[in-house]
Amino acid sequence: MKKLTLSLILLPMLLTACGKQPTPAAPEATAPKGDLAAGKIVAEAKCFSCHGLDGKGTGPDIPNLGGQKEAYLLNALNGYRTGTRQHAALQQLSSELTEADVNNIAAYYASQKPASAGAATGAADTVVAGKAAAAACGACHGMDGNSKMPGTPSLAGQHPGFLLNAMQDYKDNSRKDAIMAVQVAKLDKVAMENIAAYFAAQTPVARDKPAAGSATAGEPLSGKCGGCHGQQGHSADEKTPSLAGQDAQYLVKTMKNYRDGGRAHAEMKAMLAGVKDPDLANIAAFYVAQQPKQALATQPTAGQQWAERCDKCHGATNDNPAMVAPHLAGQPVAYLVKALTDYREGKRVQSAMHAMGAPLSDADIQAIAEYYAGQPPK
Ligand code: HEC
Ligand code: HEC
Ligand code: HEC
Ligand code: HEC
Incomplete structure (x- = not known):
């Protein structure tokens, strides 16, 4: 029986692969493999309460099955049955189904009209969501992340990874600052990731306040800093801040904090050990004089940009039977x-999808989900 199911899935592929007709095969040409009427009876008995008769999920965490690819529904149900896909209720339910039930129910739901869960309310874009969440930060950091307040760092164009780290450090008090602790207290991880994406996407501009020290005297002293912060203060590392064009007063205060223990960081403490105050002012003057540059974005920020990668498999044109990706x-x-x-997190296993999922932050996942949820189902 298993063999039969497999050959039925493979058959259309073989036909398409062998046929050399110039006209592409119409997708509707694949006849359902199960018995629709028999499938409906199973749906009424066992699936209706959660998936409806038309396949529309009855709750926010229940997937729509209507119009889903038949081969995918079969894969999913067999995954629950064999335990390669884990979900207590579904594993129990699907273990009660016969092979014929599985074929029939997959054919039945695939034949239903696809439904939409309803318009998504979120931004589908971490930068857009971040702008809204950052409204309270603008008073000090500038709404575009370019602060005009002496002693307050600019955030525009910093690496998102550094900004996120800094917020988390304020939140768990490993970086101590009374003002910032209050600011981040109510932010959850997704909000912090969105805010980091927003400020990282802003163009940094040089601060207009000249520094008190001498940039010429500071340049040679900055030699040993360039390995991490970049020769001109443009960091290439996700966790290291750029220093070019940063506020002079903030740089001096921060370097003193590292040196004297007010801001805990072993490497920075070692780097600044024994450096006298006038030299700190000179180093600051050197970095203030450098033209700031936005850190290179390494990842998309919008659900739609991600979808360009995802739709290679999930798009309407993928009918590769060896890579059955659901709508x-x-x-x-x-x-x-x-x-x-x-x-x-490896709780659901599929090698292609694990590779896609691994670099995604919680905020990326939220943006992608908002994007796809808002697309009209095909
Ligand atoms: C108690 C509610 C409930 C019932 C009853 C139920 N399901 Fe589900 N179903 C769910 C939930 C929740 C999920 C998502 C599980 C997960 O995350 O893997 C799901 C997932 C699925 C999937 C995977 C869809 C996808 O996009 O990956 C299929 C296929 C499916 N159900 C079919 C059925 C069939 C067929 C029945 C009846 C035999 C049924 N379900 C009964 C709640 C239910
Ligand atoms: C009342 C003024 C004020 C407000 C409002 C404020 N900040 Fe700050 N922020 C500061 C000051 C001052 C510092 C420097 C603190 C220190 O020395 O560690 C700072 C530091 C930071 C840093 C570290 C930057 C670096 O280069 O190390 C980040 C990130 C940050 N703030 C994010 C935010 C976010 C996000 C918000 C809004 C939710 C916010 N701030 C609101 C004053 C403010
Ligand atoms: C081994 C790598 C490394 C070297 C070398 C290094 N830094 Fe850093 N620096 C870091 C990292 C990582 C951070 C972020 C630490 C944190 O989160 O508190 C940092 C933070 C800073 C900050 C705080 C910036 C901000 O926006 O909050 C200043 C200022 C700074 N470094 C100056 C220097 C100077 C000046 C030198 C050379 C004397 C130097 N650094 C050498 C890795 C380095
Ligand atoms: C190389 C092909 C491929 C790419 C690229 C890909 N996917 Fe998938 N995806 C799959 C396959 C195959 C499955 C079905 C896996 C399974 O049975 O669990 C899947 C399943 C999924 C599911 C589960 C859907 C459901 O109904 O349960 C989601 C969500 C998803 N992918 C999202 C994405 C996103 C977002 C991206 C881009 C960041 C992406 N995929 C890129 C092949 C791919």
């Missing part, structure tokens, strides 16, 4: 978030 459009946000988090 994502119109699925509920919460379900997509859970599915992607499960892949990232």
Whole structure:
């Protein structure tokens, strides 16, 4: 029976692969492999309460099945049955199904009209979501991340990884600052990741306040800093801040803090050990005089940009039977978030999807889910 199912799945591929007709095969040409009427009876008995008769999920974390690829529904159900995909309720339910039930129910739901979970309310873009969340930061850091307040750092164009680290350090008090502790206290991880994406995407401009020290005297002293912060203060490392064009007063205060123990960081403490105050002012003057540059973005920030990568497999044109990727459009946000988090954390196993999921932050996952949930289902 297993063999039969497999050959039925492979058959259309073989036909398409062998046929040399110039006209592409119409997707509708694949006849359903199961019995629709029999499938409906199973749906009424066992699936209806959660997936409806038309396949529309009845809750925010229940996927839509209507119009989903039949081969994918089969894969998913067999995954629950064999335990390669884990979910207590579904594993129990699908273990009660016969091979014929599985074929019939997959054919039945695939034949239903695809549904939409309803318009997504989120931004589908970490930068856009970050701008809203950063409203309270603008008073000190500038709404575009270019602060005009002496002693307050600019955030524009910094690496998002550094900005996120700094916020988390303020939040868990490993970086001590009374003002910033209050600012980040109510932010969750997704909000902090969005804010980091927003400020990282802003163009940094040089501060207009000249520094008190001498840039010429500071340049040779900055030699040993360049390995991490970049020769001109443009850091290439995700966790190291850029210093070019930063506020002079903030740089001096911060270097003193590292040197004297007010800001804990072993490497920075070692770098600044024994450096006298006038030299700190000179180093600051050197960095203030450098033209700031936005750190290179390493990842997309919008759900739509991610989708350009994802749609190689999930797009309407992929009918590769060896890589049966489900339709994502119109699925509920919460379900997509859970599915992607499960892949990232290895709770749901699929090698292609694990590789895609691994670099995604919580905020990326949220943006992608909002994007796909808002697409009209095909
Ligand atoms: C108690 C509610 C409930 C019932 C009843 C139920 N499901 Fe589900 N179903 C879910 C949830 C929740 C998920 C998502 C599970 C996960 O994250 O893997 C799901 C996932 C699925 C999937 C995977 C969809 C995808 O996009 O990956 C399929 C296929 C499926 N169900 C089919 C069925 C069938 C067929 C029945 C009836 C035999 C059924 N379900 C009954 C709640 C239910
Ligand atoms: C009342 C003024 C004020 C507000 C409002 C404020 N900040 Fe700050 N922020 C500061 C000051 C001052 C510092 C420097 C603190 C220190 O020395 O560690 C700072 C430091 C930071 C840093 C570290 C930057 C670096 O280069 O090390 C980050 C990141 C940051 N703030 C993010 C935020 C975010 C996000 C918000 C809004 C949720 C915010 N700030 C709101 C004053 C403010
Ligand atoms: C081994 C790598 C390394 C070297 C070398 C190094 N730094 Fe740093 N620096 C870092 C890292 C990482 C941070 C972020 C630390 C943190 O989160 O507190 C940092 C933070 C800073 C900051 C705080 C900037 C901000 O926006 O909060 C200043 C200022 C600074 N370094 C100056 C210097 C100077 C000056 C030198 C040379 C004398 C130097 N650094 C050498 C890795 C380095
Ligand atoms: C190389 C092909 C490929 C690429 C690229 C790919 N996927 Fe997938 N995806 C798959 C396959 C195959 C599955 C079905 C895996 C399974 O059965 O668990 C899947 C499953 C999923 C699911 C689960 C859907 C459901 O109904 O349960 C989500 C969500 C998803 N992918 C999102 C994405 C996103 C977002 C991207 C881009 C960042 C992406 N995928 C890129 C092949 C791919």
